[in-house]
Amino acid sequence: MDIKINKVAKKNRKILENLMQLYLHDLSLYFPIDFNSNKGLYEYDLDPYFDNNYAFFIKSNDDILGFVLIDDNGDNNYEISEIFVLNNYKCKNIGENAVSKVFNKFKGNWTIKAVPSSPKAESFWKKTISKYTKDNYKLLHTGKYDRAEFYFSNNK
Numbered sequence: 001m002d003i004k005i006n007k008v009a010k011k012n013r014k015i016l017e018n019l020m021q022l023y024l025h026d027l028s029l030y031f032p033i034d035f036n037s038n039k040g041l042y043e044y045d046l047d048p049y050f051d052n053n054y055a056f057f058i059k060s061n062d063d064i065l066g067f068v069l070i071d072d073n074g075d076n077n078y079e080i081s082e083i084f085v086l087n088n089y090k091c092k093n094i095g096e097n098a099v100s101k102v103f104n105k106f107k108g109n110w111t112i113k114a115v116p117s118s119p120k121a122e123s124f125w126k127k128t129i130s131k132y133t134k135d136n137y138k139l140l141h142t143g144k145y146d147r148a149e150f151y152f153s154n155n156k
């Protein structure tokens with residue numbers, strides 16, 4: 001499937017907020033995430049992604065397949081803070097394809113911290129980063145959840 005990544009315009013913030021709820025609910029399978037019962041939602045501050053960080057929809061034609069959030073930590077240091085592919089589209093290489101496009105857009109030092117306690121997320125990142133970097137990356141496991149952290153540079 002041909003996909004593209006499109007920067008999320010401010011006028012489409014509500015769509016991203018809706019998708020974020022599905023994403024956080026998915027993640028809560030792996031570790032506890034606070035649910036605000038008064039509002040009936042998970043809290044997530046998206047303000048930075050309409051300021052100095054970046055939010056992209058993953059799209060095919062007009063269909064939204066998911067999203068990617070990127071933190072710009074300055075001096076060409078970037079981090080993928082969140083990635084989500086809707087269930088209908090999972091395991092079709094869409095996540096990998098989207099991430100490669102993001103890496104090609106921002107050249108510098110990359111950090112990726114996989115969701116803790118999710119073997120699926122860790123194997124996704126291992127597959128995607130080892131292919132993109134031709135195995136030229138560093139992998140650490142840290143903290144009480146033994147969280148996988150990947151580091152590489154693509155600024156050459």
Ligand SMILES: CC(C)(COP(=O)(O)OP(=O)(O)OC[C@H]1O[C@@H](n2cnc3c(N)ncnc32)[C@H](O)[C@@H]1OP(=O)(O)O)[C@@H](O)C(=O)NCCC(=O)NCCS
Binds near residue numbers: 089092093118127
């Ligand atoms: C992780 C995620 C973004 C991957 O997107 P995707 O489009 O399904 O990924 P791809 O098709 O490119 O790659 C799939 C790979 O991810 C892993 N994977 C993801 N979901 C999996 C599943 N349900 N079962 C088995 N492996 C899975 C495998 O390594 C698989 O590789 P393979 O197809 O060669 O076996 C998607 O599953 C998702 O949105 N998950 C919920 C949110 C999440 O965990 N985000 C990661 C935050 S760090």
